[in-house]
Amino acid sequence: MNSMARNRLADRIFRVVGLLATLLGLLLLAIFLWGLLRTGLGRLSGQFLSSLPSRFPERAGIYTALLGTVWIMVLTALLAVPLGVAAGVYLEEYGRKRRWAALLEINITNLAGVPSVIYGLLGLEVFVRFLRLGSSVLAAASTLALLILPILIVATREAIRAVPRSLREASLALGATRWQTIWYQVLPASAGGILTGIILALSRAVGETAPLLVIGVLAYVPFAPSQPLDEFSALPVQIFNWISRPQHEFGVNAAAAIIVLLVITFGLNGVAIYLRNRWRQQLP
């Protein structure tokens, strides 16, 4: 066998291996989804979405948990987005050549890899106990905001870095200050990328369970939160609670709630993908 034939054989083998690897991942996902839908889909109904938690599985619903999840999503976004975007802009546009900015950068990348349960401990100590926020929506949202801050900063920086240098130069050469250039050119040109990052970060926050458990978010809350200091429940906590119960019916409830949570995260990811594609087409 000459080297040409050998290379071609290697090429073909790699294609088959790659295909199998891809299929394996998809297959596992399909099995998971199939099992989930078979168990939970029948339980999904208007009653399930609009009922309060109950110790009778057939009467229990996810109303308060769903609203709690919406609450923390909005509050987390309000807290994390301005901070994350501002920090990303600063690091990319102003702090780039400073030595301590390089140090910050390494730390931020590391923070993105810290297990979420550690953030939960931080939230418990700082927000729940020290600031006396209790296991409230605000405490949970603050904790999740810290958790997604590094992701937001990195996403913002990447989006800003993709803005062509020629655009900045054109603006500066017309007498714009650095801030004017950021505000009128850099941010609009990178808005799609930043927005994509925000949505992906939020979809991560929505599914987080560990930090919420650590800061003491309850599974049984018989009312929907009406202000940031209310106690509340959230979908992942509700699911966790139901799954750990012995009765089979609660398992069915958990499956149905997981479907709802998946719809939310897939929806958010879908929007993110749509925005990313639109943004790519716009770049010159």
Next chain:
Amino acid sequence: MSELQVEHVNVYYGTNHVLKDISMAIAPNTVTALIGPSGCGKSTFLRLFNRMNDLIDDFRYDGRILLQGQNIYASDVAVEELRKRVGMVFQRPNPFPKSIYDNVTYGLLLQGVRDRAVLDHAVEHSLRQAALWDEVKGDLRKSALALSGGQQQRLCIARVLAVAPHILLMDEPASALDPISTAKIEELIHELKQQYTILIVTHNMQQAGRVSDKTGFFNYGQLIEYDDTRTIFTQPHHEQTQNYITGRFG
């Protein structure tokens, strides 16, 4: 008096000595062509006048550059103000991803001009000066990115003119354009000379010969020869210049 006076300027990028002891005087309402092989420092030289090199991390310089007698690198000079007086057109057309109208008014908006009538007038006047008005007057709301390359470059020129600078820096403004667009830009340079002092970097010897009054030849960071364009092209004093313009190197 000369409009621009360059006195013993040295430029370094880190330890790299890119411009060596350059002195040059530029008279108002003239076109000066800067020629030389790639990497000779002519673009760096051009970017000294609107301080675009300041954006480069390890840029250092010494010497003086006087604009109408004032040192543009003095500590009390606001860079933004300087750049309003010294406009720049880049090698590749770089319009903003906005409408034609918004591209032209950008510089004025930065200065806080909001008066509709003033902006409208500036748009028409600048586009006429840049010989683009007749082609776009019906469609000022169209995206600038929908224009052809040549039109985009003239829009970029109009955008600079709207800020009313004294000096125009052009960094190979026609190198990305087709011959017809190039001819239009050259014609434009000829017109603009009446009101502006123009410095143009070019790789095209014929272009330098056609549009400029004076020509400076750079090589290895040195200004080898600076004289009337006619002299440079017919009887250069240096052999290097002779070799370069006849195409023997570079």
